[in-house]
Amino acid sequence: MKQDQDNCDFIIQAGHDIYYTHKNVLSAGCDYFEAMLKYDTKESREGKVVFKDVDSECVKNCIDFIYSGEIEIPNEKMNDLLYAAIMMQLEDVKQAVSDILKRSITVENYFSTRKVADIYGLDAVSTRCRVFFSKNLMKISMQPGFGNIEKTDILNFVKSEKSGLYEEAKLTLSLRWVENNRKNEEHLHKCLEVIKFDKMSPAFLEHLLESNLIISNDFGLYKLFNGHLLKASKRLGKAKGEIDNRDFIILFDADTDCIRSLDPIAEKVEKFHDEKFKHLRDFGTISLDSYIYVPCENKSVHRLDCRSKNSKWEKMKDMICDHGEFPRSVSWSGLIFVIGGSCHKATNDVETFTYSLNQWSQLQNKPTAICDASLVSLDDSIYCIGGIGQDGVEVSSFCRFIPFSAEWVDLEPMRYPVSDMGVVAVDQKIFVLGGCSGGIEVNYVSCYDVISAQWTSLSSMIACRSFVSAHHMGNWIYAVAYGKVSNVIEKYDFSKDKWIIVKPEVDQCFTIYESTFVKL
Known part of the structure; x- marks a missing residue:
């Protein structure tokens, strides 16, 4: 294509840009121009055509293709180029863009790609979109x-x-x-x-x-x-060998490699299941749909059906990301989310597990890396509280993740930096229990009111505790920490703003390694 008028006999104008071309080249390389220039048309007589509402750069790219048989396809202007190519009846350019679209479908651009395919009648892209949709x-x-x-x-x-x-x-x-x-x-x-x-x-x-x-x-x-x-x-x-329908706090006994249950009403601990767990190294726990899931340091994930005393650990798909020891997880809307890292391994990775498909999916990263934060779900959101930043210092940050939009929103931070605390949601309030602040265990208790968006301080726990699991059962909040069962469980009375040590009836003293809440 010429940029001056020497030997050129046809002008193409797009916006304010003018391109000098040759009729014979345009006619030979493009059916659109051949039809325009073959007959006594206005454009043929005037030696000029004006393209309105067409991107100038894409017009230039199409002209370059007519001259050289090669084309540059900028990702940010594929839609505009497709429009120009279809208007000029350049099937090879249309096919080239279509091929790129087929290869480039992602979860994030699926809807925009499908829209382009529908608008321009790209059947091959539409077919690929349908296949991608069914698999993802x-x-x-x-x-x-x-x-x-x-x-x-x-x-x-x-x-x-x-x-x-x-x-x-x-x-x-x-x-x-x-x-x-x-x-x-x-x-x-x-x-x-x-x-x-x-x-x-x-x-x-x-x-x-x-x-x-x-x-x-x-x-x-x-x-x-x-x-x-x-x-x-x-x-x-009616099923045989089923466990009674009750609410339990499940306790992992580190001394005997036994899974026990705490009945909060009777305040009694008894053996819950025969399965051992010590072969599952450095794991966190989360319960969902009567199963206990344990994501491990080596990215493996296992689950145990709590409804049957005869069930065995079931190996699930491995996590995609490395979240360190004791991965931090939370359940929301029938999914499991693992966010950030743990044990001084700060990451901003976010992934979710769909148990019905046995499938992990990586989501948009958290804006800042974190480890040893606490997670809780409430209504349409997941809340990420405290933790340790990349510099190894505890933080007071408090943010909200909205899974439907993959949006992170910063909220009013806590009044003190803290990590490894217990957290539980009750009605429209989030309770934060204990943890480590300034490198030492604390017994602070804070409450965030989602409606008023304000933090308040409540009565402190009786003992300083970190690595706390928090569970809401009936009219109580239970705090279960790592350590001997005789002195690591407390419960909070809402009406009196008071903590009470729970000394459950046990057949032997043991060390609690992990705990979770199961509703059967």
């Missing part, structure tokens, strides 16, 4: 645009027996689709009609009844789910 459905459901998925696409996956999704995953997807776009609420009943509730566990249904706002705010939905919960509980009660 749970990850895509975490993206902001998920609520704009057509109802027919959601219904097809919910109905499909070939999708490989458990019924819990199908229900989770349907609810996320509505949560992302409330206009879809009128179509939710269509999904619920084909979902097989009889294949779901009562723990999963109870979790939804307690935590999902769409269900709790709709009396009809709440009644429907409660009915399915009652039926599931009856089915479970």
Whole structure:
């Protein structure tokens, strides 16, 4: 292409830019120009064509392709280039852009890529998008645009027996689709009609009844789910070898390699399960849907079904990232999230586990690296509190992660830096118990009111404790720390703002290695 007028007989104008070209070259290399210049058209007579609303750089790229057969495709202007190529009927350029789009589909750009494919009729890209969608459905459901998925696409996956999704995953997807776009609420009943509730566990249904706002705010939905919960509980009660339906604090006995349970009502500790755990090195614990999950330092993950005394540890897919010893995890909306690092290994990695698919997915990183922070979920958010920064110093930071948008929001920090503390959410309040501050164990207790966005101080625990697990059961908050069972458990009385040492009835003294809460 010439940039001056020597021997040029045709001008192409795009915006304020003018390109000098040759009619014979344009006609030979482009059907669009051949048709324009072959006949007595206005453009042919005037020796000029003006492109309006077309990116000038992309017009230049297309002209360069006509002359050289080569083209530069800038990632940030693929859509504009595609528009220019289709207008000029440059099928080779259109195909080149299409090939790049097919190779470049990610969870983050899925919706924009699919939109481009639909607008410009890129059938091959649309097909690749459908395949990608089916393989990455749970990850895509975490993206902001998920609520704009057509109802027919959601219904097809919910109905499909070939999708490989458990019924819990199908229900989770349907609810996320509505949560992302409330206009879809009128179509939710269509999904619920084909979902097989009889294949779901009562723990999963109870979790939804307690935590999902769409269900709790709709009396009809709440009644429907409660009915399915009652039926599931009856089915479970008929199974053999099942553990009684109660709330337990599970204690990992480091002395005997035994899993024990604390009944908070009877304040009695007894053997809970026969499975050993010491082969699982340096692990954290999280309970979800009647299972105990243990993410380990070596990235392996195992789970134990708490409903049966005969169950065995089940090896799950390994985590993607290295979160150090005792990975910090939290459950939210039927998923497990692991955020940051632990034991002085600060990272900003965030990943989530979909148990129904046995699949880990890496999410957008946390803005700042952290280790030994505490995590708690409440409503539509996960809260990350305190910890140790990359410089090895404890921090008072407090931030909120919104899984649906992958957005991090900084909140009012705590009044003191702290790490390795217990944290639990009760109603619309977050309680922070003990931990390490300034390198020493503390017994401070703080409460954050989500509604007023303010921190207040409560009565301190009786003993200074770190590596605390916090559990809400009935009218009490229980704090369970690492150490001898006789002196590491306290409970908090809300009405009296008072802590009480719990000395449970035990058949022998033992050392608590880890603890978690299980609701059966």
